[in-house]
Amino acid sequence: MLELRDVCTFYGNIPALHGISLRVNEGEIVTLIGANGAGKTTTLMTICGGIQARSGEILYEGSPIQRLRPNQIVRLGISQVPEGRLIFPELTVQENLDLGAFLRSDKENIRRDMDYIFSLFPILAQRRRQAGGTLSGGEQQMLAISRAIMGRPRLLLLDEPSLGLAPIIIQQIFSIIQKINHDGTTVFLVEQNANQALKIAHRGYVMENGRVVMENSAEALLNDQSVRRAYLGM
């Protein structure tokens, strides 16, 4: 569904990605793990057009998207839950969700998706009229995921959804991600919390210093000695 071929991205003259290649198949949860500064967020921003790749190719459904603008990429069915959630703080929960559906005009389905979200996250239904900035970290993460789902993506990109959340909330978020995947959305999950991510993913990639250094099924990575030592603290 999504394929990166030898993608290089630079910040000014500083290389951040040195030729990344990876693939996400339809229906999968694929995770990208790695330490701080490995280039995980840059990889996501390059996919969604926030930063232009200097070389290489990004294929979505077989056609190149690396020259498209972010809003064109969203239109193709790729939504992102960015690092730090980026809730619109002065907009209400409802307005944040409405904007998730900005490119859609199918009112009936939008309403159905809204109901779907409120069934996933009943707390958001209670907070509908509250400003996004007043939510707790966990609630903001739920809202960020929900807002992305309102775009009816076929591919959902998640950047560190566990960051700064209590373990019990992380559990909840990850089980929802699994449910969303189960309901038909392909998921590409960037995480530092390798343990949790590998537990729900089908496959995984390990990044170090702007390069993909390992690729395997999630199960194999969970049992790999070097991954266990470097990322799972065992």
Added chain:
Amino acid sequence: MEFDFQYFLGIFFSGLTRGSIYALIALGYTMVYGIIGLINFAHGEIYMLGAFTALIVAGILGGIGLPWWGILVIAALVAMVWCSAYGYTVEKVAYKPLRGASRLAPLISAIGMSTFLQNYVQLAQTSNSVPFPRLIPRRFSFLQDMGNFMAPGDFIMLVTSLLIMVALALFIRYTKMGKAMRATAQNRKMAMLLGIDADRIISLTFIIGSALAALGGTLIAARTGQVGFAIGFLAGMKAFTAAVLGGIGSIPGAMLGGLVLGLAEGFTAGYFSSDYEDVLAFALLVLILIFRPAGLLGRAAIQKV
């Protein structure tokens, strides 16, 4: 001295009217600032262009026997559309290429644009002040029945600008585009990740702001009966003061700031001396910048690191 209530009402409404025009223009400053963080110093010139456009349209229509209000409405609409095109073009030509440059660069470009537009009108039209046709009747009988505390011109200005401001508030609050504008103002990067075309939102902001300024220019010209190439400067500075007073970036702030500034000037002129009204306005600007830089309705910016 006895308190003259009639006089007080007259001063109050003329201040309010003046303030409503400041508010109309201030909205353009504040909306643009909210979205791209730029003080658009060419905005006062758009107001002046609005007045000139309305003058030309009114001159053309004057001969064909339309009722006065028909001429005024058409002149205002044409001015709004025409100036929207100016605002759109100014952004594309003078600001868009500088996006991503330091904050100072577009500011200087804005000042340059302002000078350019003034000189352009001075050359293409005239450097003299030109009379605007007297469209608005001298008397409205219903106003006289209510105690004659407002001139017809003031009445039209106040009602029109208040209606437009309500319409704008509803647009921003409830429509999809309005929500997208607020989202873009709060976080442009995230708005783009949702598929919102930030460039289109920025253009829309300039278009709406310019249309409001053009309406303000038309109304003022019809009221005062004078148009000149330099009228944009003072009006622009006053409206900018109003925007800062209300809290730059805040739309309700610009409306409130305009009304407060207009009333303050009106009372100064009415009870003290009209020589001091400009002094008061700019003294107010300095005082706000010192004591409440975020403005009446603005929030102090919290820098997150």
